[in-house]
Amino acid sequence: QVQLQESGPGLVKPSQTLSLTCTVSGGSISSGGYYWSWIRQHPGKGLEWIGYIYYSGSTYYNPSLKSRVTISVDTSKNQFSLKLSSVTAADTAVYYCARDDHYDSSGYVYWGQGTLVTVSS
């Protein structure tokens, strides 16, 4: 059973960089066919897709966040990471990592439990 777990600071100061890591267990991140993704949810609001990385390192980001987002992968640790720069209070949200089973269009089957990141001084 594939499991994903987010980790990182729960509090980030304005203008700084938010950094989160997603550790994958029960499956190899190097397996092709999956988009390893980040999705966030502002408090009391809907879901916002941030972007994904393929095991090869290719990425795609939501255009609305593209200038501030970097997603990277460390296959040796079976982890992928999110960096969001120049954060403001508007970036306060629950951040989820998830796996899109893209090779057969099965959708986001596996999700992490989510981690709340608050941007505040």
Next chain:
Amino acid sequence: QSVLTQPPSASGTPGQRVTISCSGSSSNIGSNYVYWYQQLPGTAPKLLIYRNNQRPSGVPDRFSGSKSGTSASLAISGLRSEDEADYYCAAWDDSLSGLYVFGTGTKVTVL
């Protein structure tokens, strides 16, 4: 920012059938599969429907999905108290070469 529009709320009594609509465009629902996610309070979303109308193993057949043109819908039959949750539709969008878009979300209340 959501480009998929859902009604904010829907409700029904136990045993009833509830339907949630999801309206998109030719670049997303019109040309790609639709997915539905259920989010219980305080938990991560759970995949409910994939490829328009397929259920992952473990999802009750009370949940069904359909798609027509640039719209899709999720039906919950035999409504149960544990179905009270937020529901989101989603699809890939070709207009920006790979963006995944979620619907605005629908809160289902079991009366």
